[in-house]
Amino acid sequence: MPSKKYHHGDLKNALIKAGVEILSKEGIDGLSLRKVAQRAGVSHNAPYSHFPDKQSLIAAISTEGFKQLYDELGLAIAAFPRDPKRQLQEGAWAYVQFAMNNTDTFKIMFSGVLKKEKEYPAFVEISHKTFERVVDVVKACQNAGVLSSTRPEILAVAVWGQIHGIISLRLEGQISHTVLDDFDIREIVLFALNQVMLASPG
Amino acid sequence: MPSKKYHHGDLKNALIKAGVEILSKEGIDGLSLRKVAQRAGVSHNAPYSHFPDKQSLIAAISTEGFKQLYDELGLAIAAFPRDPKRQLQEGAWAYVQFAMNNTDTFKIMFSGVLKKEKEYPAFVEISHKTFERVVDVVKACQNAGVLSSTRPEILAVAVWGQIHGIISLRLEGQISHTVLDDFDIREIVLFALNQVMLASPG
DNA sequence: AACATGATCTTGACACTGTCAAGATTTGGA
DNA sequence: TCCAAATCTTGACAGTGTCAAGATCATGTT
Numbered sequence: 001m002p003s004k005k006y007h008h009g010d011l012k013n014a015l016i017k018a019g020v021e022i023l024s025k026e027g028i029d030g031l032s033l034r035k036v037a038q039r040a041g042v043s044h045n046a047p048y049s050h051f052p053d054k055q056s057l058i059a060a061i062s063t064e065g066f067k068q069l070y071d072e073l074g075l076a077i078a079a080f081p082r083d084p085k086r087q088l089q090e091g092a093w094a095y096v097q098f099a100m101n102n103t104d105t106f107k108i109m110f111s112g113v114l115k116k117e118k119e120y121p122a123f124v125e126i127s128h129k130t131f132e133r134v135v136d137v138v139k140a141c142q143n144a145g146v147l148s149s150t151r152p153e154i155l156a157v158a159v160w161g162q163i164h165g166i167i168s169l170r171l172e173g174q175i176s177h178t179v180l181d182d183f184d185i186r187e188i189v190l191f192a193l194n195q196v197m198l199a200s201p202g
Numbered sequence: 203m204p205s206k207k208y209h210h211g212d213l214k215n216a217l218i219k220a221g222v223e224i225l226s227k228e229g230i231d232g233l234s235l236r237k238v239a240q241r242a243g244v245s246h247n248a249p250y251s252h253f254p255d256k257q258s259l260i261a262a263i264s265t266e267g268f269k270q271l272y273d274e275l276g277l278a279i280a281a282f283p284r285d286p287k288r289q290l291q292e293g294a295w296a297y298v299q300f301a302m303n304n305t306d307t308f309k310i311m312f313s314g315v316l317k318k319e320k321e322y323p324a325f326v327e328i329s330h331k332t333f334e335r336v337v338d339v340v341k342a343c344q345n346a347g348v349l350s351s352t353r354p355e356i357l358a359v360a361v362w363g364q365i366h367g368i369i370s371l372r373l374e375g376q377i378s379h380t381v382l383d384d385f386d387i388r389e390i391v392l393f394a395l396n397q398v399m400l401a402s403p404g
Numbered sequence: 405a406a407c408a409t410g411a412t413c414t415t416g417a418c419a420c421t422g423t424c425a426a427g428a429t430t431t432g433g434a
Numbered sequence: 435t436c437c438a439a440a441t442c443t444t445g446a447c448a449g450t451g452t453c454a455a456g457a458t459c460a461t462g463t464t
Contacts, residue, residue: 011412028314032450043414045452050412054451110374111313112230117375127376150393154385157368157377158394165367166359172312173319174329175359183356191352192360195398213441234421245443247423252441256422407464414457421450428443434436 012050012060014040019061023104028113033057058108059120065105066126069098073133084140085197088147091137092163092189099167100185106171110164134160146197162192214252214262216242221263225306230315233306235259260310261322267307268328271300275335286342287399290349293339294365294391301369302387308373312366336362348399364394 008014018039022031033054034044051057076094080086099106108114117123135156141147147155169175170185183191220241224233235256236246253259278296282288301308310316319325337358343349349357371377372387385393 008413033452034450042412044450045415046413048413048452107314110370110376112309112374131376148397154390154393155397157371157390158364158397161367161371161394162360162364163367164371165363165365168312168370169359169363169366172314174312174333188356188359191356192363195350195357195360235423236421247444248442250423250442405464407462409461409463410459411461412457412459414455416453416455418453419451422448424445424447426443426445428441430441431439433438 008040008042008046011040011042011046015047015050015057016060016064019057020064020105023061023108024102027104028107031058055115056120058114059117059123061105062109062114062117063120063123063126065102065109066123066130068102069095069109070126070130070133072098073130077133077137084137084144085146087137088141088159088197089190089193091134092159092193093186095163096167096185096189099171103171110168131156131160141197148198159193159196162196163189166192213242213244213248217249217252217259218262218266221259222266222307225263225310226304229306230309233260257317258322260316261319261325263307264311264316264319265322265325265328267304267311268325268332270304271297271311272328272332272335274300275332279335279339286339286346287348289339290343290361290399291392291395293336294361294395295388297365298369298387298391301373305373312370333358333362343399350400361395361398364398365391368394 015036018036019031022035022039033047036057037044037047040046047057051060072094073091076090077087080090114120114123117127135152138147138152138156138159142149142152142155166175166189167185175188217238220238221233224237224241235249238259239246239249242248249259253262274296275293278292279289282292316322316325319329337354340349340354340358340361344351344354344357368377368391369387377387377390
């Protein structure tokens with residue numbers, strides 16, 4: 001890792017990293033191309049050698065976020081290999097935790113900050129893979145009799161939407177008042193999942 | 203409605219209206235204070251006589267959006283006075299339609315564009331009222347045996363989150379691929395609601 | 405080994421943004 | 435009538451994304 005070369009060596013990744021850091025410290029409004037460049041130690045126009053515009057940097061950061069979410073979902077699922085119901089519950093909880101621990105990255109991924117996602121293949125791919133990971137757990141739950149036997153993709157959307165909506169409303173401050181005083185967010189998530197799941201001996 | 207006075211007369215509302223129009227035509231990125239001022243026919247700094255900063259204008263626009271959502275929810279519910287199950291279904295559908303017909307207003311209301319919502323009493327009030335409207339339908343459903351008899355606020359969060367999550371993912375382009383080819387958005391919403399509702403003779 | 409080419413980075417500029425400061429105009433009440 | 439407050443304008447500033455042009459470096463071909 002040389003120190004002061006004219007060519008940075010790995011500027012592209014350095015910019016993504018700087019972007020993630022700014023995002024977590026200053027939020028979305030603090031994320032500017034120029035600040036990212038400065039933090040990476042290059043001039044304000046250096047990023048344009050690696051990203052055609054700001055949207056592309058945001059796409060790269062979002063993609064990185066999806067990779068992390070994908071991994072954490074995988075860990076939560078792998079922790080309960082023989083218990084699909086628990087996989088669904090802890091997978092959902094991992095999703096919620098990711099959203100709470102990486103609020104602004106989560107918002108960039110899901111709150112319309114990134115336009116024309118379809119133009120970024122890496123983003124599309126990892127987001128599809130993540131969805132399929134949800135579908136897999138749903139299928140496992142169906143086989144275990146924990147979820148009804150409709151088309152798993154539809155059920156996956158219903159379940160994913162459920163969790164996504166609750167945590168989104170929470171992050172937006174829309175839930176706090178009447179409810180969060182008595183029930184914390186984990187209870188609400190598990191309760192919501194139970195509403196969808198079939199009565200079972202577990 | 204005088205034409206060319208130094209004092210506009212009702213600039214505050216004119217600015218809100220201009221903001222809504224720009225929002226629907228150019229999206230969030232096109233919404234600037236200066237453009238709003240120009241569309242209202244005043245100088246670029248006139249808005250500061252009515253709003254301390256851009257956030258306040260956004261809060262006003264969001265509040266207006268909530269009022270509209272509140273009204274449309276009310277209409278959908280009132281259309282089926284004796285059928286709570288249908289009220290829930292059509293209320294949810296009204297919510298989804300509002301989101302699809304006013305995409306960017308919806309995003310401003312719910313996607314973290316507005317910070318520190320608690321500082322805007324009118325916004326807090328109408329958003330609470332909207333939530334209570336959901337709670338009312340949930341209670342009616344409970345009385346009709348269509349929903350389980352947990353605390354209605356918790357159930358309301360679960361149901362609201364469900365619908366909110368599905369339409370949010372949809373607006374973000376996250377649902378289209380595998381699912382939306384076969385099922386349209388209304389089917390998915392109704393299916394998701396059915397998952398939550400108890401089996402009933404209806 | 406010299407060199408040309410393309411990748412990478414810098415400097416400079418532009419229009420646009422939100423916001424502050426200071427001044428002009430109008431309105432309403434004393 | 436006249437003053438004070440509300441309303442609106444003009445001017446300025448730093449920060450933004452992006453374009454254009456030039457500087458520097460790395461690399462492969464001869």
